[in-house]
Amino acid sequence: MNYQWDFQTVWENFDVLWIGLIGTLKIFSVTVVLGLFGGLIVGMGRYARPIWIRGPASIFVEFFRNTPVLVQIIWFYFALPILVPINVSPFLAAVLGISLNTAAFSAEIYRGGIQSIEPGQWEAAKAIGMNYAQTMRRIILPQAIKRMLPPLTNRGIEAFKMSTLASVVAYVETLNQAKLIASLNFNPIETYSVVAFAFFVILYPLVQATYVLERMFGKSD
C-alpha cells in the first residue's frame, strides 16, 4: 500500500468543519433535551390509567420506533409544509425527526424503569398518605432514574450520531461540511477519519460524566 495520506487539507479547512461541529452540537443539545423530556411525558402517558392518554401515547411510541428517522426528516421537510402552512427549515425538520424518535425510544425506557420498581414501594408510599404525584416524584422516579441512566445514556449517544442524518436536508452539520471538504480535496478517507475522531472526542467525556451521575444515584447500595 502506498496510499498518500493527506490530512493537511483537512486541517487547512478546519474552520469549515468547525462550523459543522457547531451545527451538530446545536442540533444535539436541542434534540437530546426535547427527546428525553418528551419521552418522559409520553412514557408516563403510557403508564396512565385513562385510555385516552394511554392509547395515543402507545401509538406515538410504536409509530416513531418503527419508522426510519431519515425518512421522517425528509417527510417533515418536504411533506409537512404542504399539510400545514408553516415554513419548515432544515433545522426544524431534523429536530422533529430526531427528537420524536428519541422520545419514542426513551418513553419505553422510562416506562420499563418505572415498572421495574417493586409494587411494595407504591404500597408503602400509599400507606403513609402519599398521592400518585407525590409517590412518583419522591419514591418511584428517584429509584427508576438510577436504573434508566445507562439506557438513557445510549439514547443520548444515538441522538448525537443521528444528527448526521440532518445532512440529508442540507442542514449545516459536521457530516455535511465534511462532504464539502472531501469533494474539494478528493480526500474523503482523511476527512471522515477526522469526523469520526471529533465525534469520539465530544462523546467520550459526556459518557464519562453520566458514569459519575450513576455513581451519585447509586450511593444507597
Add this chain to the structure above:
Amino acid sequence: MSAEAVVEVRGLVKRFGDLEVLKGIDLKVREGETVVLLGVSGSGKSTLLRCINFMETPTEGRVFESGKLVGTEKNGRMVYRERELCALRTRIGMVFQHFNLFPHMTALQNVMEGQTTVLRESREAAEKNAIEQLRRVGLEDKAFEYPARLSGGQKQRVAIARALSMNPRVMLFDEVTSALDPELVGEVLKAIRQLADEGMTMIIVTHELGFAYHVADRVLFLDGGEIIEQGPPAEILVKPETRRAKEFLEGHSLFKLPD
C-alpha cells in the same frame, strides 16, 4: 353513648371479581385496644386490614374512623375521593410483611418522608420527630444507614417508626415478622408490645400465637371471610368453640398454652 371506636367496620364485603373474600364483617376497635386477627392462609386477614385503610376499596359496607363515616353515600352507594383517602391513611399506620422501606433514603429520611411530603411539616420538626420515633424502636444509632445495610429486624423496626411518624390513631400490622429469620422476630415483637403498653390502638395479623396471647385484648378468628369466633385470648386460644379454630390452633404445634 359507648366509648368511641377508633375504627369501626359495618357489613364489610370485599369481592375480587367472582371471589367473595370478605362476607360481611362487623368490627369495632376501641381506643387503646389491641386486636389480633387469626386465620388460615386465604381467610381474608390481609384484605380486611387493607380495606380498613383503603389500600383496597370495600365492595359493600361502611368504614368509620373515630366515629366519622369514610366516604360519602350517593344513591345507596359509597363514593370515595382520593384526597379523603390519602388523609385517612395518614391517620391509619400500616406495616407490611416485606418492610417496603424506601431504599434510596436513609432510615432517618424514610421516617421523615411522610411528615415533610404529606403532612408538610418543616424539616427541623420532621427530623426531631423522626429521631424520636427511631429511638422508640431502639434504632436512633442507625439513623444514617441505608436500608441495604440493615438487618431484617432493623428494617422492620424502621418501617414501624415510619408509620408512627405520622402520629396515627391506629396501627395495622400484617404478618410483620413472617419474613424474618427466627432470631430477629423477638426484637420486632418487643417493639410492638411496647406500643401496646403505651396504649396504641392496634390491629395485628400474626402467626405468633404466644405473642398474640400476651399482647391481645381481643382475638378474632377469621375463616372464609367471616369472623367465626372472638373474645379474650385466654378464651379463644385456650378453649376455642369452633372446630375450625381448634384445627388452626392444633396446626401451630409450637404454641404451648400456659398452664
